[in-house]
Amino acid sequence: GQNIDQPTEMTATEGAIVQINCTYQTSGFNGLFWYQQHAGEAPTFLSYNVLDGLEEKGRFSSFLSRSKGYSYLLLKELQMKDSASYLCAVRDQAGTALIFGKGTTLSVSS
Amino acid sequence: SAVISQKPSRDICQRGTSLTIQCQVDSQVTMMFWYRQQPGQSLTLIATANQGSEATYESGFVIDKFPISRPNLTFSTLTVSNMSPEDSSIYLCSVDRVPTSTDTQYFGPGTRLTVL
Numbered sequence: 471g472q473n474i475d476q477p478t479e480m481t482a483t484e485g486a487i488v489q490i491n492c493t494y495q496t497s498g499f500n501g502l503f504w505y506q507q508h509a510g511e512a513p514t515f516l517s518y519n520v521l522d523g524l525e526e527k528g529r530f531s532s533f534l535s536r537s538k539g540y541s542y543l544l545l546k547e548l549q550m551k552d553s554a555s556y557l558c559a560v561r562d563q564a565g566t567a568l569i570f571g572k573g574t575t576l577s578v579s580s
Numbered sequence: 581s582a583v584i585s586q587k588p589s590r591d592i593c594q595r596g597t598s599l600t601i602q603c604q605v606d607s608q609v610t611m612m613f614w615y616r617q618q619p620g621q622s623l624t625l626i627a628t629a630n631q632g633s634e635a636t637y638e639s640g641f642v643i644d645k646f647p648i649s650r651p652n653l654t655f656s657t658l659t660v661s662n663m664s665p666e667d668s669s670i671y672l673c674s675v676d677r678v679p680t681s682t683d684t685q686y687f688g689p690g691t692r693l694t695v696l
Contacts, residue, residue, distance in 0.1 A: 503684055503685075511689070511690075512672060512687040512688060512689050512690050513623070513672075513687050514687075515684045515685075515686070518684055557622060557623070559623075565610075565611065565676075566628075567611070567613045567615075567625045567628060567674070567676075567685070568625075568674075568685050569625070570622045570623040570624075571622060572621065572622045573622045
């Protein structure tokens with residue numbers, strides 16, 4: 471079966487660094503995606519990994535290890551606006567829809 | 581990216597009625613999907629909307645309850661039939677322009693449905 475696990479909730483303070491982990495077990499693998507979703511809004515794309523290693527994009531970085539079925543999203547210099555739900559998603563085959571984890575709700579406090 | 585609009589943005593409906601949600605994309609896309617997001621939950625795929633043929637439904641979702649149309653490469657509809665309070669959810673249209681590339685799926689703004 472398909473299974474994507476991530477922590478339910480995390481808290482952090484402004485200016486800090488937080489790492490959100492995601493483990494997956496899927497029948498195939500054609501890419502791992504991270505989305506950000508603010509309350510009441512649609513998910514917005516953050517990052518994409520298909521090869522092992524780290525992808526950096528400004529304050530956000532995402533890491534993938536295919537052999538371990540593991541990814542993390544790293545958020546640096548946290549800001550209050552980063553308070554949101556972060557969704558890990560996997561495409562198991564090209565041309566198919568993404569499979570989503572349950573999401574991690576991040577609360578950033580001052 | 582792709583610009584996706586959905587109508588209606590929200591609705592409150594009575595039990596036993598049906599609601600049709602429209603999804604319009606600003607450019608032709610290969611793949612269109614419908615997701616449901618129940619309160620406090622993540623996204624669950626309902627079906628893949630296939631242009632010119634019947635939609636492909638995920639386990640737990642059936643055509644009689646969620647009929648889908650996709651008459652062309654920029655438009656799709658999802659109907660939620662014979663609604664019950666358990667259907668209260670956000671329904672999201674999503675597109676993937678070039679599924680074999682590194683391109684990602686983009687999401688519409690969602691339709692927030694409340695069934696009384």
